[in-house]
Amino acid sequence: MPLSSRHLLGLQGVPREDIQLILDTATTFREVLERPIKKVPTLQGKTIVNLFYESSTRTRISFELAQKRLSADTINFSKSGSSTSKGETFKDTVKNIEAMKVDMIIVRHESAGVPQFLTRISNANIINAGDGRHEHPTQALLDMYSIRERLGKIEGLKVCIVGNIAHSRVALSNIHGLKSMGAEVSLCGPKTMIPKGIESTGVKVIHNIDEAIANNDVLNVLRIQLERKAGSTIPSLREYHNYFGITSERLEKFNRDIVILHPGPINRGVEISSEVADGPYQIILDQVTNGVAVRMAVLYLLGTKN
Amino acid sequence: MKILLKDLQVIDPSSKLNEKMDVLIEDGMITSLGITNSKELKDAKVIELDGKICAPGFYDMHVHFREPGREDEETVISGSNSAAAGGFTGVACMPNTSPDIDSAEVVNLIKERAKNHLVNVDVIGAATLKRSGEALSPIAEMVEAGIVAVTDDGAPIKTASILRSVLEYCQMYNIPVIEHCEEPSFTDGVMNESEISTQLGLPPKPTISEDLIVIRDIITVEYCGGRIHISHISSEKSVELVRQAKKRGLNITAEATPHHFTLTEDSLKTYDTNYKMNPPLRSQKDVEAVIVGLKDGTIDCIASDHAPHSIEEKEMEFIYAPDGVVGLETEVGLALTELYHKKHLTLEQIIEKFAINPRKILGLEIPSIEIGKKANLTIFDPNLVWTVDVSKFKSKSKNSPFDKRLLTGKSVAVINRGQMFYEGEFIKI
Ligand SMILES: [Zn+2]
Ligand SMILES: [Zn+2]
Numbered sequence: 001m002p003l004s005s006r007h008l009l010g011l012q013g014v015p016r017e018d019i020q021l022i023l024d025t026a027t028t029f030r031e032v033l034e035r036p037i038k039k040v041p042t043l044q045g046k047t048i049v050n051l052f053y054e055s056s057t058r059t060r061i062s063f064e065l066a067q068k069r070l071s072a073d074t075i076n077f078s079k080s081g082s083s084t085s086k087g088e089t090f091k092d093t094v095k096n097i098e099a100m101k102v103d104m105i106i107v108r109h110e111s112a113g114v115p116q117f118l119t120r121i122s123n124a125n126i127i128n129a130g131d132g133r134h135e136h137p138t139q140a141l142l143d144m145y146s147i148r149e150r151l152g153k154i155e156g157l158k159v160c161i162v163g164n165i166a167h168s169r170v171a172l173s174n175i176h177g178l179k180s181m182g183a184e185v186s187l188c189g190p191k192t193m194i195p196k197g198i199e200s201t202g203v204k205v206i207h208n209i210d211e212a213i214a215n216n217d218v219l220n221v222l223r224i225q226l227e228r229k230a231g232s233t234i235p236s237l238r239e240y241h242n243y244f245g246i247t248s249e250r251l252e253k254f255n256r257d258i259v260i261l262h263p264g265p266i267n268r269g270v271e272i273s274s275e276v277a278d279g280p281y282q283i284i285l286d287q288v289t290n291g292v293a294v295r296m297a298v299l300y301l302l303g304t305k306n
Numbered sequence: 307m308k309i310l311l312k313d314l315q316v317i318d319p320s321s322k323l324n325e326k327m328d329v330l331i332e333d334g335m336i337t338s339l340g341i342t343n344s345k346e347l348k349d350a351k352v353i354e355l356d357g358k359i360c361a362p363g364f365y366d367m368h369v370h371f372r373e374p375g376r377e378d379e380e381t382v383i384s385g386s387n388s389a390a391a392g393g394f395t396g397v398a399c400m401p402n403t404s405p406d407i408d409s410a411e412v413v414n415l416i417k418e419r420a421k422n423h424l425v426n427v428d429v430i431g432a433a434t435l436k437r438s439g440e441a442l443s444p445i446a447e448m449v450e451a452g453i454v455a456v457t458d459d460g461a462p463i464k465t466a467s468i469l470r471s472v473l474e475y476c477q478m479y480n481i482p483v484i485e486h487c488e489e490p491s492f493t494d495g496v497m498n499e500s501e502i503s504t505q506l507g508l509p510p511k512p513t514i515s516e517d518l519i520v521i522r523d524i525i526t527v528e529y530c531g532g533r534i535h536i537s538h539i540s541s542e543k544s545v546e547l548v549r550q551a552k553k554r555g556l557n558i559t560a561e562a563t564p565h566h567f568t569l570t571e572d573s574l575k576t577y578d579t580n581y582k583m584n585p586p587l588r589s590q591k592d593v594e595a596v597i598v599g600l601k602d603g604t605i606d607c608i609a610s611d612h613a614p615h616s617i618e619e620k621e622m623e624f625i626y627a628p629d630g631v632v633g634l635e636t637e638v639g640l641a642l643t644e645l646y647h648k649k650h651l652t653l654e655q656i657i658e659k660f661a662i663n664p665r666k667i668l669g670l671e672i673p674s675i676e677i678g679k680k681a682n683l684t685i686f687d688p689n690l691v692w693t694v695d696v697s698k699f700k701s702k703s704k705n706s707p708f709d710k711r712l713l714t715g716k717s718v719a720v721i722n723r724g725q726m727f728y729e730g731e732f733i734k735i
Contacts (some may be wrong), residue, residue, distance in 0.1 A: 017429070091621050110509035111576030121621075132625065134507025156520035172507060197501025287613065 002040075003301050008035040009115045010135035011176040019180055022146050022283045025297035026290070032069065033293055043072035048104040049097050050255045052129070056108050058264060059129050059139075062288070063106050066295035072303070076100070090114075091121055099120050104303060107131070124303045139263050140173035142294040144181060146287045147218055150259050155182035160212045162188045162244065163222030163271055164233070166195040170263050171301060175201050189244060192233040209244045214254050220261040221246055224271045236291050237270045247273040252283060261287060271274040308350035309330050309726070310342060314360040314685065319654045319662055323423040327540055329360060331681045331735060334724030336398075339677055351735075353728070355685060355718065357655060357687045361684040362673040363722050364660040368459075368484075368537055368609035371397075371427075374415065374485045375404025380614040380702050382427060383420035385634070388612070388701035389425045390727040392634040393717025395683045396426035398668060401437065402460045408443040410451040410614030417452060424725040424732060428454045439464020439497060442471060449479045453681035454668040456482035459537065464490070464597050480571030482533040482559070482667055487544065488585065489517035496625050498571045498586045506574060507626065513592070516585055520544045521646040522540035524551045524558060531624060535667055536560040538611050540585040542595035549604040559667050560599070561609040564633060564640035567596045569707065579620045579627035583611070597650050600659065605661040610637045614703030623721060632701045636708045642660045642688050642715025653688065656691065660684070681735075685719040 003018050004109065011019070043102055048067050052060055067074045090210060097105070100295075105294055106124045107115055112132030119126050130136040143177070147152050159178050165187050166170045178185045186204040187194060194205055206212060224240055234240050245261065260272070260282040268274045276282060311329040316339070318324075329352070330338035372378075380388075382399075389397050399416065401407030409414070413429045420427035431453040432443045437460065454475060455493055463483050464470040466561075472483050495511025497503050503510035519538060524547060527534045539545060539560045551558045565583060570590050574582045579589060589619035599605040613630025641660070645651040651659070659714060661684065665672045671683035694711045696704040719728040726733045 089621070090617060090623055091618075109623060111625040113624040117623065118579045132507045132508070166504075169507060172505070195504040196499050196512075197504050200501035201505065 002009055002141065002305050006302060006305055007115070008137050008298055008302065009119070009126065009128050011137045011140055011173045011180065012135070014176070014180060015269060016180050019141070019144070019177060022141055022294065022301060023148060025301060026145050029294040029296040029300070033289065034150065039071060041071045043067070043299055046071045046072045046103045046303050047101065047302050048106065048299070049077060051074045051105055051107045052076070052095070053080065053109040054130070055080060056130065059108065060284070062291045063129060063295050065293050066299055067290070070296055070299055071300070094118060094122055098124065098181040126304065127298060133167050133169055135173045136169040137173045137177070138291070138295050138298055139170050140177040141175055141298070142222060142287055142291040143156055143261055144177055144264070145290045145294050146283050147263060149258065149290065150283055151217065154178065157183045157218060158186070158216040159183050159218040159220060160186045160188050160216040161220045161222065162209065162212060162246070163224055164193040165189055165222075166193050168222050170220075170222060172201075172226045175203055186212070186216070190234055190240070209246070211251065213250055214256065216258065218259045218261065219246065221265065221271050223265060223267055224237070225267070234275045241270050245271055245273060246276050248275045248279060251276065257302065259283060264288070307348065307735050310347055310350040310352045310356050311360065311685070312352060313356045314358055316360045316675055317653060317657055318362055319363070319658050319672050320672060321676070323675060324654070325481045329675075331721065334681055334735060336677055336679050337673065339675070349567045358510070358685050358718055360675065360683055361602050361657045362661040362675060362684070363720060364393050364684045365637065365664045366394050366398040366610050366612070366637065367398040367607065367664040367668060369397045369399050369439035369612040369634065370402065370614065370630070370692055372403060372614060373419065374412065375648045378702070379616050382416055383423065384613070384700065385614075386420060386423045386425040386427055386704045388541060388632070388634040390720050390732070391700040391717075393638040393686055393720055394425060394634065395682050395684060395720050395722035396428065396665070396670070398428040398430050398454055400430055400459045401432040402459065405439050406432045406489040406676050407429050407437050408437070410447045411454055413448050413451040421603065423472060423581040424720065424722050424727055426722065428670070430455045432455050432469060433458045434454065437461065437466055442468075442475060445475055453481070453669065454482050455482045455535070457486065459484065459536070461490065462486055462488060463655045464520055469523065469526050469532050473527060473530050473534070477532045480515065480669060482535045484535045484537050485519065485523050486537055487516045487523070495585070496582065497574050498588045498598045500571060500589055502571050502574065506577070508574070508633050509688050511541060511586055512586065516541045516665060517547065520547045524556060527558060528554070528556055533557040533559070537584055537609070539599070539605060540566045540588050540596065542592045543600040545595045545604055547715075549599065549602070552604060559606045561607045561664070562596045562600060562605045563609060563611045564637050564644070565631060565707065567600065568640050568644050573707065576707065577624050578707070579622060579624055580631060580705055582624065582629055583613070583626055583631055584629035585646060585702070597645070600645065601650055606667060607659045608637065608641055609664065610634050616703060620705045630705070630715065632699065632703050632706050634704060635699050635701065636713070639685060639692070639694070639715050639719050640708070642686070643713045646688060681721045683721040684717060686715065686717045687733060688714045688715045690714070
């Protein structure tokens with residue numbers, strides 16, 4: 001059974017069967033990654049462009065590796081900032097790249113909606129690698145994969161996403177994906193970091209980290225960065241750590257099994273203490289390995305769909 | 307030249323006229339109203355307009371023509387052609403050109419460009435130099451050159467103390483101060499803040515951004531006098547604030563755009579930049595509040611905020627694309643479809659909002675349909691069903707969210723300054 005769409009723009013509205021299929025396919029590729037020769041010829045002859053308008057070493061490397069493992073030809077195009085009045089417009093860049101006959105475009109951009117925009121100006125399969133504060137579907141898929149790998153299921157689990165939800169593309173994708181798979185999702189963070197009306201996605205919002213630890217099976221801890229205008233949403237990283245940081249003292253207080261995810265890069269001593277980041281609850285490095293397998297699955301399913 | 311417009315329903319709210327009659331125009335003047343004897347008029351050009359509405363010429367007090375500076379997007383002439391095609395005999399153009407309209411020279415340049423056109427092009431001067439909110443622009447000098455109002459549109463007047471100065475200075479010339487209400491610390495947002503902006507992951511702009519400046523302006527005008535006109539009002543709260551201010555007898559007026567009484571933020575779900583405007587499209591309850599405001603007179607008039615942008619500029623990543631839509635050629639159709647046919651406003655009220663009130667606000671002479679007066683008329687068919695086609699626009703720009711939309715009601719002809727625009731052409735009459 002193929003995926004229901006030829007693009008992966010986000011997880012909003014993606015049916016459960018599609019997510020299931022991606023995760024199951026990823027399991028197969030995860031095995032490939034354990035072999036001495038980690039390469040399969042599945043996408044031989046396909047050309048994939050990694051169009052990164054925002055620096056993201058991790059996501060790009062993960063995609064690139066997934067493409068190489070599938071024997072696709074890969075082109076990287078990186079550019080930062082806006083393509084306004086001076087220089088080539090985004091549309092012209094895409095048209096130029098497309099003229100070189102590419103099959104798939106992986107796109108990362110500061111503006112939400114760019115993947116949708118791409119589907120209107122290109123015939124390639126589009127995969128969203130993060131658009132503004134909108135979605136980052138492959139991150140959520142690898143998070144779900146990692147949860148399933150550790151706990152054997154997703155349905156019925158309680159998952160809390162902790163951090164700056166308002167500025168996160170990981171949060172929305174996780175909410176949509178996890179809800180679709182039958183998990184119960186809540187959010188925890190300072191009120192200034194919770195966007196208006198997020199409850200409309202069917203999540204509960206809390207502002208107490210102890211409560212989040214006490215009541216959930218999984219915490220997905222987001223990276224906290226100082227905003228452009230420091231102090232405009234939280235007073236300081238130190239205060240954030242003291243009131244929302246995941247520390248072993250906090251975890252031990254409840255003495256229960258909990259799985260901790262983090263999309264990276266980690267800000268040790270801010271959203272998570274070093275002890276926890278390296279401790280038994282976390283599966284952060286598994287996420288990284290699984291990320292390659294999940295991206296292979298997405299590339300394979302979209303690349304062989306037509 | 308004689309021209310006979312036959313079988314019109316003539317509606318002129320100023321004189322409470324609402325009658326079926328023929329209108330005879332000779333050399334640009336109305337010379338006869340009523341039933342005419344065709345035999346006496348052998349030399350007249352007769353146009354059958356069976357049942358169409360004839361009203362005082364419509365006026366749009368908020369348009370952006372891009373001259374000087376971005377003549378590739380719109381010129382005074384192309385914008386005026388767009389106005390004529392949309393059913394307007396007069397417009398007031400905003401000063402955010404390049405250079406800004408902050409001197410008598412630029413005012414004169416625009417007036418010079420427009421001098422032979424059917425459409426009266428009035429000019430609104432910048433309230434402050436370069437619209438930067440720091441120092442008053444030469445308002446007296448610009449008034450002498452003919453400006454009808456001042457504004458820093460694109461932004462509100464930056465500080466309350468400069469606003470106060472502008473209000474006080476403008477009282478000497480009895481011109482209104484037009485405000486674009488947007489608290490500057492929220493300008494990062496690109497759409498209305500709500501669960502939809504959250505789900506789309508677009509930086510939000512809350513309605514309080516608009517409301518806070520409306521409050522500031524009301525309080526300032528109450529303190530120091532003068533007149534404030536709130537442009538493109540879009541939030542429920544702002545409408546209520548203006549309603550209360552009017553009840554208190556303050557000199558506050560307001561306009562609403564067709565997009566703010568027609569569309570909601572739901573339209574942004576496709577990330578189509580033709581729906582990106584400022585103020586942004588709001589929620590359903592805001593749209594309903596704007597319509598109630600139009601009904602009860604809180605909102606005095608309809609204006610397009612006609613904002614031409616090139617295709618290259620609009621076909622851009624959402625957060626980088628410029629705000630604004632062209633509106634002159636869909637405005638009358640949208641007002642008739644959304645307000646008249648949905649029974650929110652009567653035809654008389656529509657005519658007041660298009661022809662009478664904007665001119666009152668700007669202190670302009672209100673054209674009346676009377677024998678011996680210059681013909682300044684808009685003729686429209688409230689029941690004509692048509693499909694918007696941006697490729698047929700007279701405007702140089704095509705950035706309309708209403709392309710392919712089915713509308714009921716359209717302007718058929720406009721007459722002003724001894725010219726008529728009818729069936730796509732300008733005719734000397
Ligand atoms: Zn404005
Ligand atoms: Zn404007």
